Amino acid sequence: MLAQALEQYAASFTDEDVSQQIKDLSPHIERARDTKFGDFASNAAMMLTKIAKQKPRDIAESIIAAFPENELIQESSIAGPGFINFRLKPEIFQQELQQVLNQASQYGCQASKGQKVLVEYVSANPTGPLHVGHGRHAAYGASVCNLLKTAGYQVHGEYYVNDAGRQMQILATSTWIRYLALSGIELTFPVNGYQGDYIIEIARLLKEKHSDKFVFDSDKIFSDLPDDEKIVGGVKTGDKDKYIDALALRTKELIGEDGFQIVLDAALDSILSDIKDDLHEFGVVHDEWFSERRLVDDGLIKHALDKLEANGTVYEKDGAKWFKATDFGDDKDRVVVRENGVTTYFASDIAYHLYKRERGNHLLLDILGSDHHGYIARVKAGLEAMGEPPESLEVRLMQFAVLYRGKEKVAMTTRGGDFVSLRELRNEVGNDAARLFYVMRSNEQHLDFDLELAKKRDNENPVYYLQYAHARICRVFKTLTEKDYVYDESAGAENLHLVDSDSAYKLISFMSRYPEIIELSAANRAPHTLVQYLRDLSAEFHSFYNSDKVIVENDNLRNARLYLLKAVQQVLQNGFAIIGISAPEQM
RNA sequence: GCCCCGAUAGCUCAGCUGGAUAGAGCGUUUGCCUCCUAAGCGAAAGGUCGCAGGUUCGACUCCUGCUCGGGGCACCA
Numbered sequence: 001m002l003a004q005a006l007e008q009y010a011a012s013f014t015d016e017d018v019s020q021q022i023k024d025l026s027p028h029i030e031r032a033r034d035t036k037f038g039d040f041a042s043n044a045a046m047m048l049t050k051i052a053k054q055k056p057r058d059i060a061e062s063i064i065a066a067f068p069e070n071e072l073i074q075e076s077s078i079a080g081p082g083f084i085n086f087r088l089k090p091e092i093f094q095q096e097l098q099q100v101l102n103q104a105s106q107y108g109c110q111a112s113k114g115q116k117v118l119v120e121y122v123s124a125n126p127t128g129p130l131h132v133g134h135g136r137h138a139a140y141g142a143s144v145c146n147l148l149k150t151a152g153y154q155v156h157g158e159y160y161v162n163d164a165g166r167q168m169q170i171l172a173t174s175t176w177i178r179y180l181a182l183s184g185i186e187l188t189f190p191v192n193g194y195q196g197d198y199i200i201e202i203a204r205l206l207k208e209k210h211s212d213k214f215v216f217d218s219d220k221i222f223s224d225l226p227d228d229e230k231i232v233g234g235v236k237t238g239d240k241d242k243y244i245d246a247l248a249l250r251t252k253e254l255i256g257e258d259g260f261q262i263v264l265d266a267a268l269d270s271i272l273s274d275i276k277d278d279l280h281e282f283g284v285v286h287d288e289w290f291s292e293r294r295l296v297d298d299g300l301i302k303h304a305l306d307k308l309e310a311n312g313t314v315y316e317k318d319g320a321k322w323f324k325a326t327d328f329g330d331d332k333d334r335v336v337v338r339e340n341g342v343t344t345y346f347a348s349d350i351a352y353h354l355y356k357r358e359r360g361n362h363l364l365l366d367i368l369g370s371d372h373h374g375y376i377a378r379v380k381a382g383l384e385a386m387g388e389p390p391e392s393l394e395v396r397l398m399q400f401a402v403l404y405r406g407k408e409k410v411a412m413t414t415r416g417g418d419f420v421s422l423r424e425l426r427n428e429v430g431n432d433a434a435r436l437f438y439v440m441r442s443n444e445q446h447l448d449f450d451l452e453l454a455k456k457r458d459n460e461n462p463v464y465y466l467q468y469a470h471a472r473i474c475r476v477f478k479t480l481t482e483k484d485y486v487y488d489e490s491a492g493a494e495n496l497h498l499v500d501s502d503s504a505y506k507l508i509s510f511m512s513r514y515p516e517i518i519e520l521s522a523a524n525r526a527p528h529t530l531v532q533y534l535r536d537l538s539a540e541f542h543s544f545y546n547s548d549k550v551i552v553e554n555d556n557l558r559n560a561r562l563y564l565l566k567a568v569q570q571v572l573q574n575g576f577a578i579i580g581i582s583a584p585e586q587m
Numbered sequence: 588g589c590c591c592c593g594a595u596a597g598c599u600c601a602g603c604u605g606g607a608u609a610g611a612g613c614g615u616u617u618g619c620c621u622c623c624u625a626a627g628c629g630a631a632a633g634g635u636c637g638c639a640g641g642u643u644c645g646a647c648u649c650c651u652g653c654u655c656g657g658g659g660c661a662c663c664a
Contacts, residue, residue, distance in 0.1 A: 030606095031603080032607095041606090082607095083606080125664070168664095318662080320662055331660080334662095339662060344661095344662065344663090369658090370657085373590075373591045374591085374659055374660055376591090377590090397591075397658095399592065399658080440599095440600080442600090445600075446592085450599095453599095461626090465626075465627090467626090471626090472624065479623050521603095524603090529603075532601060532602090532611080535612080536611080542627055543627095543629090545623080546627065546628040547628080586624085
């Protein structure tokens, strides 16, 4: 429409060059910033000032004059420096309202984009319970998955389980040491071991099941080991890494590979099932838990390395095999096979990402901690070297969540065992508040999570504002029944033209933006945009609620207003479902 | 040294990929319940958008250089 008007305007110039330039422009039509300007606005006139060498307001007038008659637009006007504002006919909004109720929970869903996206998120090492930092990943990842699904992508959420490698050795060793302590063996716990109480609990179960099967004298255990790290008078001695590795080796010698595996699996199974329960209770459900062991067992690492070698991107140096990452934009080359013949974590990583691609995913979306930013360049380099487009990997980095109790920073280290778990947080503030708090901020923003504040059950907590809007609507319908009225939906639909107050118009207009917000927020992987929208929608509703009484004598007006409330309720529910918070009927 | 993220109201943060008078919550001042839940609504005060240049009809937004904060730069995972 605007394009037609522009063409006519362009034709009014005798100079061919100028009119061609005008035709080439693609001006934006966007939502007006404020409803007092209209519903949509275009900056076309301002873009033309230079080419046409006229004042923007004059250009705007010419464009409007050239505007074709149509059934959508009520009126158009010029404002400010030269914006062309359009006001839609009210029927357009009434139709949108009917869309909401017809499509119900599907309202806002976009047509299939025919794209498969694999979203990997949380993927915390299974060496202990999830803490508040993981909670942010879980809430964000789950919301992004929901957003992408709604926006028409085929989404597969995945948790990568690091169940191979050194951390697992340390976990098994830590468990064994706790088991020994329960068996009356005197010892000091390794500095680099996992010190949390949950390990003691696992050790207790192990002891119940296997009794003294894995008990040995402390002489046998601790003789000839390197010194553990110690700080005496401010001077550090020993090496915690060497010590724990030696201790792990000793553990294997004594209890055997099989025994070691029993201990490891006991710890792993216990921790993993705890993590699964925790996430499940939090409403975060991964479609798949991908075990790192599969990369070895199914030959996926070998497959990836073969591909790299086949493309001539691997060389040997100092007895190790290196990938020429520098040829693909990384700042240094990366070891894939160590001098001792063991493949590196990086090798697993690219093998995993290659496998994700081979499963037919168009886009690999990784949600990682900001401390992982160094991996992006090298994994992309790996993908490219294996013949996959580097843009197929998109990484969203999550800035740290710092926990406060009032003004006091809470220390969080998995090793030390002094941390607040996700489960504790959920118990304190509730799932809804936790889910909302986590995604309220952009992922690129540091999150200060104040427990004291989040615990407060008053209006400082934004979750109540949103839920209250929903509960209020539910209450209206209850009151309606108490007053012996019956809601007539078709009467409501037919009389929507009666809902014409200023606040109703703003509410309806704002509500009709929902599909656009879904699209925008999915494109930016930004659930906080949706949260912001839901908050504003709630505000528009509360404002309407205060100015227009819904349950009135007039049947047609009452039904029409109820119709509007139904629609608002539906949009709130749809939005809440994406964020993962409940829609309570009363508060 | 190099790389990533941030800096916007007293506090915590948005700002829709360059547009109109830079917004919201909390806090402060204040008005509104004989009427569907006051966990609400209305009004007011509060700003050199970290600093300095540049591009543009137009910059919080893009570019360059600084300053300050957070994080990262392994034959660890």
